[in-house]
Amino acid sequence: MNLILRAIRVLLTPQILLMVAKVYIPVLFPLTFLILLLARWLDGILGFQGGFLPTPYQYVLAVASFVLGFSIWSVAYASIVFEGKGSPSPTAGRTQQLVTTGIYSLCRYPSVWGKLFGVWAVGLALNSFTFTVILVPLLLAGSLFEKQWRQEPQNEAIFGDAYVRYSQKVPFFFPWRVFFPHRES
Numbered sequence: 001m002n003l004i005l006r007a008i009r010v011l012l013t014p015q016i017l018l019m020v021a022k023v024y025i026p027v028l029f030p031l032t033f034l035i036l037l038l039a040r041w042l043d044g045i046l047g048f049q050g051g052f053l054p055t056p057y058q059y060v061l062a063v064a065s066f067v068l069g070f071s072i073w074s075v076a077y078a079s080i081v082f083e084g085k086g087s088p089s090p091t092a093g094r095t096q097q098l099v100t101t102g103i104y105s106l107c108r109y110p111s112v113w114g115k116l117f118g119v120w121a122v123g124l125a126l127n128s129f130t131f132t133v134i135l136v137p138l139l140l141a142g143s144l145f146e147k148q149w150r151q152e153p154q155n156e157a158i159f160g161d162a163y164v165r166y167s168q169k170v171p172f173f174f175p176w177r178v179f180f181p182h183r184e185s
Contacts, residue, residue, distance in 0.1 A: 007074035015087035039131035051127030058127045066121035073114025098159040106175035
């Protein structure tokens with residue numbers, strides 16, 4: 001219950017509302033819809049017009065993926081808003097303090113996991129093989145490339161040596177220590 005209240009609290013912060021208004025609604029939601037149209041067209045070409053998962057399993061998996069994604073996303077963004085004193089998006093006010101604890105001690109970009117599971121939920125709910133298995137991994141690769149190419153140098157410029165030490169200690173994307181507790185990043 002505490003996690004749900006914290007998620008609602010973070011969703012209603014000006015930083016998140018501004019980010020949703022400036023980035024998610026005008027850019028990410030329409031882009032997801034266009035990618036889904038492309039996926040449905042490709043599903044027809046590849047012979048998956050009837051889907052690839054039996055009903056109702058597609059919905060069970062979609063709900064589970066959405067809940068997991070939303071949980072990760074809200075915990076990551078709550079950390080940025082409350083501990084980092086900023087926003088996950090520079091368009092809504094950048095993070096003021098480097099966050100290295102909690103979910104950010106597992107990997108440097110946990111919100112990407114949340115978005116990944118959230119977008120997978122769309123593909124699963126609509127039973128699109130192309131969207132779920134081909135296009136979402138391509139989008140993930142593009143997102144991670146953008147993080148490496150643009151965001152890592154920005155974080156280093158903003159937070160300096162503290163970010164360098166953090167990046168040497170905490171994995172970029174895959175939270176290895178969750179599965180292999182004695183592994184170094």
